[in-house]
Amino acid sequence: MKYFAGLALVILMTSCQKESGIKMHHLSGRTMGTTYNIKFVAPSDYSTEQLKTDVDDRLKAVNMSMSTYIPTSEISKVNGAKANQAIEISDDFRFVLSHALDLAKDTEGIFDPTIGPLVNLWGFGPNGKRKVPETAKINEAIKVVGYKKISLDGKSLKKNFSKTYIDLSASAKGFGVDAITKLLSSRGLKNNMVEIGGEVRTMGKSLSRPWKIGVETPSASASEKGILKVIQLEGFALATSGSYRNFFKYGDKVYSHTIDYRTGRPVEHTLLSVSVISTSCMDADAVATALMAMGTEKGFEYAKKNAIKAYFIFRDPTGQKKFAQKATSEFNKVVK
Template structure:
């Protein structure tokens, strides 16, 4: 059969069209998994996202995540000279500073948690420094009672004035540190970015704190709780939980401590007496829809000690898992609200 040049041309055009369409479809095929990692807040972040049929690219999500974390850092990092928090810390007393939406969210929740728990105080950074756990060189001897009394008179969330116009301090020299809430807020901020694209299967981790949602292709998210009594230099799994759609934060006194005069001091300070805590509670894991709230509560409950932490969890119906020392070794407590998440 003789084929005309016109027909050959049409066949070529049709073939090219299908090749072009196939190539476009291949390029537009959404990724099955997006994995991101980087540095933020003096630590690292790791993110896993399963976008489903969403065409969001890894490059676009990475850029949006970086911008969100950069904004949180610029607002709340004490290591950035011109950050929002450093501007407030340098402010004279009784001067109102307008604050960003991010800053307001974190200070409002920090004040609420401080008032509720009485063991979380975002103004006690200088007190922590006094004991040697801040950015300054740690002391070679414990602070005197006089130094502690003087420091306690110059800290406290009751010395903050938050209004619609902004934030002020009622005494000179008051400083803020969001070390117990900013990291969790950064996680929540990233989760908001992801969910703005109508994506609900993800995991966001910053410095060991997490927030998960939905599922992985092979099933539910499963998160390990670490053994607090593992050998030095080793990390071992104690229990595995399936946290559902929640933020997960763990706090404990088993990693940051030093010894002085035969006595062990943890990095956790009780704002009520100005001293490092001394009790048997070594690890607290909290679940909450907000990673920021979970982060703050984990710290606050650890400062409380076992019995106070149990009572607070029961009063507020919180999903809480505690590990504490006993003569028989490490014992555990799971609140009724936490038990459904145990694997």
């Protein structure tokens, strides 16, 4: 999946007394180029062996569908297809792509699952070398970028150009979280927390208390990270998109991994990170990316207009502090 530059969210485990006969179970592993952590409440003697296998199998299936880092994945086959070639796609792939295309339409292309050629050109994709590309190459890549260059018809997909390249990394981790939450629920595990690379979704409670998730202080150094805000999360997903770790510096200029499809260049604004709460982690993941691309003011206005639960951290315009913060009213309604 996409290059992972560090957690933006931290799971905070409060000290809770064990209830009689039950305890907190923990599963962890690697997926999508990062790690996953699952916590759930179950009887003390609950065997996790089969569940761990099922979790790994489900995440492997998501990765094999949507990872651009795997040459034999479904998305790699789609990206290698010729123009106007009808390609049959899986239910998972169609579900995630449909959501991404809807968001692209709603944001007028600011969020775009076909941004891949530009992301790769700047070195933020698979095996990329981060560098400032030539203007001519940027202009050439822009020609094949655009969500309208993708068409879906039932389970069939077509691209207008063979070089149009789909990248679902802004949605796939969140979808993976949702898939595992659904798996746990199907096993009767109604009190759980699922986290993949910092994207989180919870159900029920952490034993007798709500789950607590910490939003990190934006810092380019992982060693300097701290907790800026603690959120009690019950029955929601939380995802964060940020620019402060996934970047490169050339000369005196810093280049973010978030690309503006209009210019073909990394965005330049004061927004450091944005966290979004939604009932779906896939939705929170994608919307956080969209707001990050918009920047502080446009992103905040879009979030207010669309009743999005969003929390913004940005450079302090007065210069008196390292950063400032603000949240939409919808965010404040659900955050205690």
